[in-house]
Amino acid sequence: MDPEAIAQETDAGLVSDPGTLLLAIGLLVIGFVLARLAGVALSRALRDPLGSHRTLVLQRIVTYSIAGLFAVSALHQLGIELSVLLGAAGLVTVAIGFAAQTAASNFVSGVFLLGERPFEVGETIQIADTTGVVLSIDALSIRLRTFDNLLVRIPNESVMKSQVVNFTRFPVRRHDLRFRVDPVVDLEILETVLLGAAEAPIVLSEPAPVVIFHGWSESGLEIQLSAWALRENFLEMRNRLHRDVALALQRARIPLGYPNRIVELRDDETSSLRGSRGGEPDAGEAR
Numbered sequence: 001m002d003p004e005a006i007a008q009e010t011d012a013g014l015v016s017d018p019g020t021l022l023l024a025i026g027l028l029v030i031g032f033v034l035a036r037l038a039g040v041a042l043s044r045a046l047r048d049p050l051g052s053h054r055t056l057v058l059q060r061i062v063t064y065s066i067a068g069l070f071a072v073s074a075l076h077q078l079g080i081e082l083s084v085l086l087g088a089a090g091l092v093t094v095a096i097g098f099a100a101q102t103a104a105s106n107f108v109s110g111v112f113l114l115g116e117r118p119f120e121v122g123e124t125i126q127i128a129d130t131t132g133v134v135l136s137i138d139a140l141s142i143r144l145r146t147f148d149n150l151l152v153r154i155p156n157e158s159v160m161k162s163q164v165v166n167f168t169r170f171p172v173r174r175h176d177l178r179f180r181v182d183p184v185v186d187l188e189i190l191e192t193v194l195l196g197a198a199e200a201p202i203v204l205s206e207p208a209p210v211v212i213f214h215g216w217s218e219s220g221l222e223i224q225l226s227a228w229a230l231r232e233n234f235l236e237m238r239n240r241l242h243r244d245v246a247l248a249l250q251r252a253r254i255p256l257g258y259p260n261r262i263v264e265l266r267d268d269e270t271s272s273l274r275g276s277r278g279g280e281p282d283a284g285e286a287r
Contacts, residue, residue: 024074031070039063056121056137057114102157106140109156113137118164126165127154172204173234175227177241180220180257181249187213187221190254194225197248202237204228220257 039059046055119125121134125144130152132144142159144152167173181190191211198209207228214222225245229237249256 020077020079024077027070027074027077031067031074034070035063035066038066057110057139060139102155103140106156109160110137110139112160113156119166119169123169124167126167127159128162130154131167168231171231172228173231174207175229175234175238175241177225177227177245178214179223179245180217181223182255182257183216183221185221185254189252190223193248193252193254194223194245197244198225198227198241200237200240200244202229202233202240204230217257219259 039062042062043055043059046058119134121137124131124133127144130144130146132146132150132152135143135145135151139156141153141155144154146152194211195209203209204227209225209227212224212226214224216222225241227237227241
């Protein structure tokens with residue numbers, strides 16, 4: 001269809017009556033207000049049973065649907081035929097379809113994320129090398145605020161293909177402190193010292209702290225001290241545990257393990273070293 005003919009048909013169908021124009025504007029305003037109110041009401045009613053993730057998606061679907069219906073009604077009042085506009089937009093739609101493959105993939109991935117619910121808005125997650133708090137979960141991407149106050153947008157397709165770590169899903173977390181000590185240390189004394197260092201108010205007694213011996217290495221004995229804390233106290237517990245363990249090992253005079261190397265020189269190797277100096281006799285041979 002000729003674009004000029006479409007424009008002429010559209011202009012011919014427009015209504016110039018001021019009352020009709022005011023009615024169309026009123027429909028747009030009412031639709032916008034109702035869409036906002038319906039979205040807020042839906043969010044308050046479904047946030048607890050469905051979670052913030054699903055509620056946010058449903059809120060946007062309802063809001064856009066109501067606004068779209070009132071927008072179509074306003075255009076109809078103005079005498080604008082949608083079939084004419086859609087016919088003109090059909091030529092552009094074909095070209096956009098080829099460029100929208102990535103968007104379609106992100107949208108489908110967003111639907112799978114909606115059903116799987118690996119994280120919610122407000123939770124702290126790690127995707128690949130990015131860690132931050134989830135700000136929003138959109139149809140095509142999610143937005144994170146990192147701990148250095150940066151905004152990061154990650155496409156939903158990348159989220160589906162990456163490993164996602166949720167740090168705040170469960171109420172308690174465990175920290176594993178691993179280090180090495182001298183292999184001659186008394187293990188019973190070492191265990192008593194470490195468990196005493198883990199006795200802090202923010203360290204949970206259930207599950208109780210535990211000391212794990214991983215075995216010997218070239219640097220000494222591999223030790224792991226594991227302790228649990230509430231999610232909101234985890235960072236404080238981790239920092240305090242490192243400090244208390246270091247002080248406890250110093251007071252008990254328990255040395256840490258360091259890489260050791262033992263070099264042995266045999267008689268034949270000593271002779272070869274002497275020959276490499278050009279055959280010069282040593283002081284004993286000169287006498």
